[in-house]
Amino acid sequence: MAQIGEIISQLIGLQQKPAPFTSGEPLFWDDPHISVHLLEAHLNPDIDAASRNPETIDRSVKWLVENLALKAGDSVLDLGCGPGLYTSRFARAGLQVTGVDYSHRSIEYATKFAAENNLNIAYRYQNYLELNDKNRYDVVLLIYGDFCPLNPEQRTTLLNNVYRALKPNGKFVLDVSTREHRKKHGNKNRWQALESGFWKPGPHLVLEEGFDYPEQSIWLDQYTVIEANGKMSVYRNWFQDYTPEAITNELAQNGFVVESLWGDLTGTLFTQESEWIGLVTYKK
Ligand SMILES: C[S@@+](CC[C@H](N)C(=O)[O-])C[C@H]1O[C@@H](n2cnc3c(N)ncnc32)[C@H](O)[C@@H]1O
Structure with missing residues (x-):
């Protein structure tokens, strides 16, 4: 057992600011214990924790289907799909949906939910930093700020992976947080x-x-x-929090053009007080 003196000296060190993106414990989303609580948080309709609440997700899916002019049979890839809250709704709208996530617990839940509800969705347990799909999707989604926890190298890797996965002129839709x-x-x-x-x-x-x-x-x-x-x-x-300029530049450096920029992914206008930036972009 660690001595209290040893613990205190480690805590003194931990009060110092680490260099940006210094890693901590490797497992969070896929930790066998933590993921039980994360799944509960995803599915709790009363809180915007691991996922947004069901009313917001309904509005978001409706807005995306309309705004992106999606039609039956269009292919959509949801990166970090969690327990499938968006994928299930897109499948019900007639789209051909793939969900990727590296939480075993979420992918198991999503797969079971799809089978029980006769939804044809291709789920895959995979780290999206290792995504290797090519020229397959009309739309790739990355929803609820999942771009922001990544370090700069990981963000470039992810953008390259999304670029490769999209069909020509395919769309990449994401939201990032602001300092607000x-x-x-x-x-x-x-x-x-x-x-x-x-x-x-x-x-x-x-x-x-x-x-x-x-x-x-x-x-x-x-x-x-x-x-x-x-x-x-x-x-x-x-x-990593963003301004509209910062995210537009980072996307442009990796081959994406911002088609429209919003205060979220339900069509709210962006203002200086917005906590989120919703982006509809396309592959150049
Ligand atoms: C904040 S939650 C958002 C879930 C979902 N997009 C939603 O809004 O309901 C982030 C999700 O991304 C997944 N995730 C995080 N990093 C990932 C990675 N590198 N590869 C695949 N999935 C990842 C997590 O397991 C989790 O389900």
């Missing part, structure tokens, strides 16, 4: 001691801290979790 979102929702310093909880099944202490990197529009939510046997795990959720 982080100011509202970024972690504050706080702690919690629990018998059992989100991070661990047994007794543990959670120390939360937010680190701001304002010059780079980067934010870190850091969770240090100490279990009863003294084992310490550090989870780091990084976020």
